[in-house]
Amino acid sequence: MLTDADLSALLITLKLATLTTLILLLIGTPLAWWLARSQWRGKPVIEAVVALPLVLPPTVLGFYLLILLGANGPLGEHSLAFTFSGLVIGSVFYSLPFVVQPLQGAFAAINRGYIEAAATLRASPRDTFFAVVVPLARPGFLTATVLGFAHTVGEFGVVLMIGGNIPGQTQVLSIAIYEHVENLEYAQAHWISGGLLLLSFSLLLVVYGLNRRFRVVGP
Amino acid sequence: MSLEIRQQLRRGDFQLHVETCLPARGVTAIFGPSGCGKTTLLRAIAGLEPRVRGRIRLGDATWQDEGHFLPPHERPLGYVFQHAVLFPHLSVRGNLDFAQRRRGDGPGPGFDEVVALAGIGHLLRRDTANLSGGERQRVALARALLTAPRLLLLDEPLAALDRQAKAELMPCLERLHESLSIPVLYVSHAIDEVARLADQLLLLAAGRVVACGPLAEMLTRLDLAPAGSEEALAVIEATVSGRDADFHLTRLAFAGGGEGRELWLPGDSLPTGRRVRLAVHARDVSLTLQPPRQSSILNIIPVRVDALSPSGPAQVMVRLRAADVPLLARVTRKSEAALGLHVGQALFAQVKSVSLVE
Incomplete structure (x- = not known):
């Protein structure tokens, strides 16, 4: 069964994924709204940057973050490398597109007419956003939350680079599996792997199940 | 009270250039062929066309002037769009409440009065997806009235409706005309609607005002489009x-x-x-x-x-x-x-x- 170290890895993973998802919803919502509405010529640059983690090897992202957050970087002795905070920062970058893109798609799909109608009904832009845009984009928020969370649970490369592998502090499940395999502890590796497989499948089942009713992902 | 409109907009080949001053009472029909700028003018008055330059005043209130642009949500107007645009995440009642909650302190028609005028009492609990075209427009009209507007803008509310739905909405618009003293701008390209509802007529062609005046005179001027039509x-x-x-x-x-x-x-x-x-x-x-x-x-x-x-x-x-x-x-x-x-x-x-x- 699971060792104490595995249990603490599970807790760290859940804490990391929850915190990362919350931060991403806070940052990603205004960013996605801006991307969905802006006519600015430089917008593709921002879109490309947001999408980078989709194609970049996670170790590359992790490497640059290590340089940036490490003791020799601008933070100096306040280095965040190999800390839980460092993990959160890394995860936010890594999972950014998984939150921003569903939100951007959901916002872009909202008929402008609703926003104009709200304005003629005395709703300020802020009021319109919360009373009209958010409820209409609810399926997008659901997808963004589930994908952001699940993707953070599944990350490996970035965490390894920036968090190291400190049990009880920065060791997450995916790395615990790696370590068990290295030590030929296949039984433990099976337990955790099977658990993660089940969790990921359940989350996606929720998304696609709701999608049938609400259209969460896809065209 | 009067409505002063001076609006200019250039968009591709189309140019809107309207300078007119309307008495802000009764129903003024904005009449003209498709593509003449009727809807654009209405949207400009509502503040939905931020690139339009010029001036808009309703009575003492300046909505737009040199360096001053009152955003749409601060203009005391009601707008009924051609396709109703009811919020799909709210019920009929929810749509009406949305407007009612945001109205200012000024006097205006009450909830029950508006619901009765639009004849939608039996629809309040319904989902907006299950309404007919005519019902949607009546809800949209009620919703616009509940903001207690000082000016009501109607963008071809009948155009997308079939005969039956038109027959339902028309009496509702006529009751509105009789019972409320809100000035109305009514965009239309159908002369029979105009003859029924309008008091004044603003004739638009290719983005410019051709003529403006009392309905009876405008309909019978031989140099203008209405008298030239088959339905004159x-x-x-x-x-x-x-x-x-x-x-x-x-x-x-x-x-x-x-x-x-x-x-x-x-x-x-x-x-x-x-x-x-x-x-x-x-x-x-x-x-x-x-x-x-x-x-x-x-x-x-x-x-x-x-x-x-x-x-x-x-x-x-x-x-x-x-x-x-x-x-x-x-x-x-x-x-x-x-x-x-x-x-x-x-x-x-x-x-x-x-x-x-x-």
Whole structure:
């Protein structure tokens, strides 16, 4: 069964994924709204940057973050490398597109007419956003939350680079599996792997199940 | 109170250039062919076209001026879009509450009054997805009224509706006209709607104001589009002055028509003293030099020829005046020659059909 170290890895993973998802919803919502509405010529640059983690090897992202957050970087002795905070920062970058893109798609799909109608009904832009845009984009928020969370649970490369592998502090499940395999502890590796497989499948089942009713992902 | 509009917009080939000042009372129809800028003008007044330059004032309130642009949500107006645009995540009641909660402190019609006027009491609990086209527009109208607007903008609310739905919404718009003193701008490209609802007419073509004035005058000016159309008609404001009980006829005296100018209309349900609007199509009016002694036509009015204009190769449109009230008659050029029609000539108009429009 699971060792104490595995249990603490599970807790760290859940804490990391929850915190990362919350931060991403806070940052990603205004960013996605801006991307969905802006006519600015430089917008593709921002879109490309947001999408980078989709194609970049996670170790590359992790490497640059290590340089940036490490003791020799601008933070100096306040280095965040190999800390839980460092993990959160890394995860936010890594999972950014998984939150921003569903939100951007959901916002872009909202008929402008609703926003104009709200304005003629005395709703300020802020009021319109919360009373009209958010409820209409609810399926997008659901997808963004589930994908952001699940993707953070599944990350490996970035965490390894920036968090190291400190049990009880920065060791997450995916790395615990790696370590068990290295030590030929296949039984433990099976337990955790099977658990993660089940969790990921359940989350996606929720998304696609709701999608049938609400259209969460896809065209 | 008046509505001052000076708006300029350039978008590709299209150019909007409107300078006009309308009396802000009753219903002003903005009339013109598709693509002439009617909807753009309405959107500009609402503040939904931020790139439009110029000035908009309603009474003392400046909505737009040099360096000043009041955002749409701060303009006290109601807007009914062509496709209703009800919020799909809210019920009918939720849509109405959305507007009611955001209205300012100013006086305005109450919830129950608006619901009754729109005739949507039985729909309040319904989901907006399950409404017919006519029901959607009535909910949209009620929603706009609940913001207590000082100006109501209607963008072809009937255009997307079938006959049945039009028949439902029209009485609702007429009740609105009678019971609320909110000035209305009504965009339309259908002359029959305009004849029923409007008091003033603003004619637009290719982004410019062609003419603007009282409905009866605008409809009968021979240089303007409405009199050139197949459906050309005149409207007459009249008062019920009596009835013929034996034959079930209503007698109508028309304002400014002078002594002895009256019309008979089948039916006798209207109370005496009631003001009504009548429509007389140009194709239903014929001309004669002598009043016929024996004719099935009841309505024969002494008129004077005011203007003539060719209407196609075979016909001519004649503008007539019964004292101050303008009328139109479409006759053949052959008849024009036979009667020797000329401006100033006194003759008689035989009105084959009069319809009550309000």
